[in-house]
Amino acid sequence: MWLTSKTTEASQMAEEFMEDYVTVNVGEMSQRSQSRRTEHIVYDFLNEAFQKDLYSEHIVTARRSASEVDVYRKDNEITITGRAVPKPILSFSETNFPDCVTKVLRAQGPDSSPSSVQAQCWPVVLSGRDLLAVVRTSSENKFLAYVVPALLHVLSQDAAPYGDGPIVLVLASTRELARQVQETFSLFEKYSGVGTACFVSGEPKEKQLKKLDEGCKVWIVTPGRLVALMEECKVTIRRCTFLVLDELDCMLALGLEQQLRLILENLRPERQTLMWLTSKTTEASQMAEEFMEDYVTVNVAR
Numbered sequence: 001m002w003l004t005s006k007t008t009e010a011s012q013m014a015e016e017f018m019e020d021y022v023t024v025n026v027g028e029m030s031q032r033s034q035s036r037r038t039e040h041i042v043y044d045f046l047n048e049a050f051q052k053d054l055y056s057e058h059i060v061t062a063r064r065s066a067s068e069v070d071v072y073r074k075d076n077e078i079t080i081t082g083r084a085v086p087k088p089i090l091s092f093s094e095t096n097f098p099d100c101v102t103k104v105l106r107a108q109g110p111d112s113s114p115s116s117v118q119a120q121c122w123p124v125v126l127s128g129r130d131l132l133a134v135v136r137t138s139s140e141n142k143f144l145a146y147v148v149p150a151l152l153h154v155l156s157q158d159a160a161p162y163g164d165g166p167i168v169l170v171l172a173s174t175r176e177l178a179r180q181v182q183e184t185f186s187l188f189e190k191y192s193g194v195g196t197a198c199f200v201s202g203e204p205k206e207k208q209l210k211k212l213d214e215g216c217k218v219w220i221v222t223p224g225r226l227v228a229l230m231e232e233c234k235v236t237i238r239r240c241t242f243l244v245l246d247e248l249d250c251m252l253a254l255g256l257e258q259q260l261r262l263i264l265e266n267l268r269p270e271r272q273t274l275m276w277l278t279s280k281t282t283e284a285s286q287m288a289e290e291f292m293e294d295y296v297t298v299n300v301a302r
Contacts, residue, residue: 002233010242011218025254026169050183050241051156052128052272054149056143058094061087061123076116082296087125089114098155100191111224117300118148127150130295131274134287138177143184146170146244146274151185153242153272154194154217164239166197166219171263173247173254175200178220181246185218194218199235209234223251223259230266237263241271249277249284256260259284 003010034120069087073080078088089095091113092105105112114122117135124131126149135142151169157167172178178200185196197206197211199221205228210236229235243264245251251260273292277284280299 010237013124054128054152054156055086055123055126056096057086057281058096061089061094077301078116078120080120080297081297085296086127088119089122090119097148100188101151103191104187116302117142118145121145122149124298125274125294126152128272130272130292132133132292132295132297132301134275134277134280134299136278138180140184143181147184150218150242150244151192151194155192165208165236166217166240167241168218168242168245170220170244171223171251171260172220173250175202175222177246178222181220196220199225199229205229223256223263227259229264237267240267243267243271243273244276245274246276247278248275248287249279249281252281252283
C-alpha cells in the first residue's frame with residue numbers, strides 16, 4: 001500500500017488486509033526538492049524468503065590445494081580479505097552453469113577460461129556473500145563477473161506479481177556505463193529469457209517506462225533517473241534482492257551520496273549487495289561497512 005499521507009481510514013485497511021507488515025516513511029526525496037515530501041510505503045512481503053546461496057563447488061575446485069590457490073592469486077595480483085573466501089574457479093568446466101549461460105561463454109572460444117576477476121568473484125557472489133570488488137577498468141570481463149551471478153539469481157527466484165519491481169538492480173555511475181552493462185546482459189537474453197530495462201538521465205522517461213510492460217526483472221539505472229521516477233511514484237524497487245553498485249567511488253565523487261542513500265534505504269534490508277570500485281576510497285569503504293554484512297573484499301590489480 002502506497003500513501004501520500006497517512007490517514008485513519010488507510011491505516012484501518014492496512015490492519016484489516018495485511019499481516020506482519022512494515023511501515024516505511026520516506027522523507028525528503030531529492031536534494032533538488034525545496035519542500036519535504038512524504039511517502040508512506042507499506043510492505044507486506046519484506047521478510048519473504050529468497051534463494052541466495054547458489055554455489056556448488058566443483059570437485060576439481062575443491063581438490064585444489066591452498067598453495068595452488070595462493071600461486072594463482074599472486075600471479076594474477078588478486079588480494080582478498082574476509083571470512084571463508086571460496087577458492088577461485090580456473091576453468092569454465094568447473095562452473096556448473098546452465099546452458100543459457102555456457103552457450104554465451106563458450107562463444108568466447110574453446111580454449112577460453114574465466115578472467116581473474118571472474119575466477120575469484122563468481123564463487124563469492126554465487127555463495128550469497130556481499131562483495132566489495134576493486135577493479136581498475138570497466139570491461140566485459142568485469143561486467144560478466146556480476147552479470148552471470150545476477151542472471152542465475154533471477155532464474156532461481158519464485159515468480160513475483162507484476163509490478164513489484166526488479167529482482168536485480170544495477171546502479172551505474174553514467175548512462176554510458178549503464179548501456180554497456182545492458183549490452184552484456186543482452187548477450188544472454190535469447191537463451192535465458194531474462195529481459196532488462198535501462199533508466200538513464202537524458203532520455204525520455206515514458207519511453208523507458210514502456211519496457212516495464214515486458215516484466216523486466218533486471219533494471220540498469222543511473223541514480224538520478226531512478227530517484228526522479230521514485231519521486232513521481234512511477235516505480236517501486238521493493239522486490240529487489242540483488243543490488244549492484246558499479247563504480248561506486250565515481251558516483252560518490254560526482255556528489256550522488258544522498259541519492260544513493262535514498263535508494264538503499266528504500267530497498268528491503270535482507271538482500272545481496274555488490275559494490276564495485278575503480279579505486280578504494282574512504283567514503284566507499286564507509287558505505288560498505290554501513291550497508292553490507294560479512295562481505296568479502298576482492299582487489300584485482302591487473
